[in-house]
Amino acid sequence: MIEITNIKASLKQGSTEESCLKACKREATRLLNIQSQDIAHIALHRKSIDARKKSNVHFILSARIELCDHAQELACVETLNESARKNIHLIDSDEPHFPQPDTIGRRPALRPVVVGAGCAGLFAALTLAHAGLEPLLIERGADATRRTRDVEHFNRTGELNESSNIQFGLGGAGTFSDGKLTTGTKNPLHRLILQTFVEAGAPREILWDAKPHIGSDILPAVVTDIVAQIENLGGEVCFNTQMVDIARTTAGAISSITISSQDADGQKHEEVIATSQLILACGHSARDVFALLSQRDFSLQRKTFAMGVRIEHLQCDIDRAQYGSAAGHPALGAAPYKLVAHTKNGRSLFSFCMCPGGQVVAAASEAHGVVTNGASLHARDGANANAALLVNINPQDLPGDDPLAGIDLQRSCERRAFEIGGGAYRAPAQLVGDFMAHRPSTGAATVAPTYPRGVTWTEIDPCLPAHVAETLRLGIPALGRKLRGYDHPDAALTAIESRSSSPVTIMRDSSCRALGAEGLYPCGEGAGYAGGIMSAATDGIRCAQALIADLR
CATH class of the missing domain: 3.30.70.2700 (Alpha-Beta Plaits)
Structure with missing residues (x-):
């Protein structure tokens, strides 16, 4: 070829x-x-x-x-x-493919379990299912249809379902955050992942678009189709089912997990599932899982993560800044951007999860905490562009030596955002011009915030770590020099963006095996080994391949 x-x-x-x-x-x-x-x-x-x-x-x-x-x-x-x-x-025309049953040497007496149905867990379970291992995939949240209703209900009423929301449910956090498939990594598995998405109903153009995306209106149906594939291959998928404990043998190997589920009448039931192979793809917001692992003496380590705000501009202004007189051409669509500024305080400010023609979403998963994220529909035809503006939180920025200290910081900032937003999951917001001048905002200018629970115009500093606020003020003018109008005083900042990545790493070796816990494969973004849909799906396949290799 x-x-x-x-x-x-x-x-x-x-x-x-x-x-x-x-x-x-x-x-x-x-x-x-x-x-x-x-x-x-x-x-x-x-x-x-x-x-x-x-x-x-x-x-x-x-x-x-x-x-x-x-x-x-x-x-x-x-x-x-x-x-x-x-x-x-x-070039070689051979492309990667899922393993087949004849690649398995020793079939395990107990079926493998995958915890978490985000992209990492879905692709791990799909890989195991193709290999004939009939995995059990459990997800604390709901299926796509019910999850969509839960998110819409929260947006309307402020009544939060802590198990089914923007963070939890089929497809994970990526389902309702645009479905961007861009990645900074290169791996032969990417083609297999894209083809799987297309076969499940994603637009064909993701196969060649340099910045592919599916859209939050299409992705729920796509991940639902992948679940059907897993089930058709002999796997079992259980929603509204949460892992609440892990048991190990005296030698440290995985022996079982305890799951909690809820029936149609609201009654909770616990069940012990015996297994010796567990892929843990819990996602970056599964704070109860990290606490459980800490209590059970699994090897955890704090890692660098990031926090900041969502910034919104008029999409037409971003289009003009990026494309000049070609802005608005139907072949181009809404313009994306990716920016970074290195500031004089030794920190960096960078954009993340940029959503052209999208909206800021209410991404809380715990009561009395405000969390923002971004999303776009496939058409990307909304009036605003939004992106996270983030600053790294390094391990040395945190007090003590608790590996869960980053979660404590996230939670405290989210609760503070809830307070200064006035409750009811309204988000604190401030105009860029006012933020730079250290004065509270009193209302929108030319950019109307899209956060669905509404915003409270105020000062956002109280919910941000001090070095994050400082780096935002140092970096926004520098970004304006890179992309014309980016630092416009009418641009809107909505706080707080705190869940861009996991603050914890579940330690594993180079073969995806957890340290000191035979049969456990920490996987994906929550475990600290991915940073988006593509890298998470890739890691899911890698962990499944490692499990299969161990069976040989």
């Missing part, structure tokens, strides 16, 4: 998959000196926007091509001059 990269296409040429393929095919025949009928198959592999020159915004495409005569592929590439070879490569 031949891969051709760095194919330039105008906005019109890159507007659809069909037009992109035409541009790629035309360039392939020119560069390889072949006829169009020599091409047996061509597929769009990557599409990105080049907006470095605002007067010439265009697309950069990559395509993968199979010729009718495979021997001709080698000959075509070998005859290229050195300049052309920079963008033309022979």
Whole structure:
């Protein structure tokens, strides 16, 4: 197979998959000196926007091509001059796939258990199911349909279901935060994950878009389909089921877990599930799980995480700043951004989970705490752009040596945000201009906050760690120099963004095995080994592969 990269296409040429393929095919025949009928198959592999020159915004495409005569592929590439070879490569056409039952050596007497149905847990369970291991997947929250109702009910009434919300339920925190599939890591498994999403109902363009996303309106159906795949392969998925204890043998190996579930009448039931293989993909907000692990002497360590605020601008202003006169072109859509500023206090301010045309969401999972996050629907057609503006909290910033100290800081800031927001899960908000001037805000300007529970205009400093507030003030003007208008005084800040990542690492070795606990595989973002949907799904597959390898 031949891969051709760095194919330039105008906005019109890159507007659809069909037009992109035409541009790629035309360039392939020119560069390889072949006829169009020599091409047996061509597929769009990557599409990105080049907006470095605002007067010439265009697309950069990559395509993968199979010729009718495979021997001709080698000959075509070998005859290229050195300049052309920079963008033309022979690649292996083999792609990763899920393991099959015949890859298992010793089938375990007890089925493996996966805790948590976020992307890490879903892909771990799906991998085990493909291998014929019939895993049990438990999730403390609800299925997608019920979870959607619970989130909408909370947005309307302020009545929080602490087990089914933006953080907990099928798909994890990613389900209602846009479904962004961008990642800073490279792994052959990414293609398998994207293909799995597409087969489950995600838009095909995620296979080639350089910044793919599914959308919070589509992702619930996608993860529901993945659950059906797990069940069709012999796995079992239980919602509204929470792990409340873990038991080990005297040698330290996993022997069972205790689960608590609730029936239709609201009655709680506990059950002990015997298992010797446990993939723990609990998510970054499962604070009770971290407390349980600490009580049971599992190996935990505090890690760097981040806290800050959500910032909102008018999406049309971001579009103009990014695309110039091309802003608004239907082929471009709403413009994203990714920014970082290194400040004179030795800290850094960076954007995270940027949601073009989206809204700020109410992401609390504990009573009397305000948490913000961001989301976009697939169309990304909302009036505002929003993103987290975050500052790292390093282990040395925390008092004492308790590995759960980061959780204590998160919780105290969230409760303070609840208080200064006035209760009812209203969020404290402040205009950028007022924040920079150390004065409370009294109302919105040109940017209307989208947080669904409503905001209280005030000062946000009281709910932020001091160094976070300081770094925000130092960094926002620097970000304005990188993206025109970013520091506009009318931009709105909503607090607090405190759940961008886990403050705890569940220690494991290079083969994904927990330290001192045979049969336990800490997994995903909550365990400290991922930072988004793609990396979490990748880690889920890796942990399942490690479990399967141990069975051999």
